[in-house]
Amino acid sequence: MIYAASTHIGRRPRNEDSLLVPDAGAPPLAAVADGMGGHAAGQRASSLAVEELKAAFSDAAQDDLLRSLRLAINAANHSVYMHAETEPGCRGMGTTLVLALALPREYIAANIGDSRLYCLREGVLTQITEDHSLVNMMVASGVITREEAARHPQRNIITRALGTSAYEEADYFRRPWNEGDLLLLCSDGLHGALTDEQIAEELLLTRPLQETADALVRRALEEGGTDNVTVVLVRNTGGDAA
Numbered sequence: 001m002i003y004a005a006s007t008h009i010g011r012r013p014r015n016e017d018s019l020l021v022p023d024a025g026a027p028p029l030a031a032v033a034d035g036m037g038g039h040a041a042g043q044r045a046s047s048l049a050v051e052e053l054k055a056a057f058s059d060a061a062q063d064d065l066l067r068s069l070r071l072a073i074n075a076a077n078h079s080v081y082m083h084a085e086t087e088p089g090c091r092g093m094g095t096t097l098v099l100a101l102a103l104p105r106e107y108i109a110a111n112i113g114d115s116r117l118y119c120l121r122e123g124v125l126t127q128i129t130e131d132h133s134l135v136n137m138m139v140a141s142g143v144i145t146r147e148e149a150a151r152h153p154q155r156n157i158i159t160r161a162l163g164t165s166a167y168e169e170a171d172y173f174r175r176p177w178n179e180g181d182l183l184l185l186c187s188d189g190l191h192g193a194l195t196d197e198q199i200a201e202e203l204l205l206t207r208p209l210q211e212t213a214d215a216l217v218r219r220a221l222e223e224g225g226t227d228n229v230t231v232v233l234v235r236n237t238g239g240d241a242a
Helices: 041-059 065-086 134-140 196-204 209-222
Strands: 002-008 017-020 029-036 097-102 106-112 116-121 124-127 171-176 182-186 229-235
Touching (some): 029 229, 065 097, 065 106, 097 116, 124 196, 196 209
């Protein structure tokens, strides 16, 4: 596997996004978290989540990877929740989380909130995760269309967030993938500024993976995005993590 990542503060006072790409020899786990809570609490929530996720999964048994991911997400949730309960100024903080464990023949993914996972295969971009958001519920119930959801004034309201309760359920996905396939993990600073078609345009250009990650972030800002924007890319090279 090869990885690339890029993040930008946008027009916000601080960058409350955090990301994870694996070090050499570490489990092939990538993640993006988008914190919330005001002041510095959102930044703390996302960084805590990523730190705890990395530590908990690295220490988990590797014979049941899905169970290990569940335990690691629960540990991350507990860490953020307890911090919010005990630290002044942090009550109510939380974070989205999207992750992917990239194995040679399959990936295991999970999400809480509206940070997303996409997969690009043979030129077709597919959204894997479903947003836990108010507007997504409205779309599912037929109240508004997806096009209306993209412009809705309540599009930033999420219905699930890591660390806002003692236990929070994630959605899990286990999918096969092939050499040459590409995973995109991103915060809503990307998909809130760019359409899926615009994202696909950038992913389909032939260039080094890091240049693609940087170009996605830059285009989100050029298209008027004001939020923090974070991207992690994972390409299946048919081998182990690199």
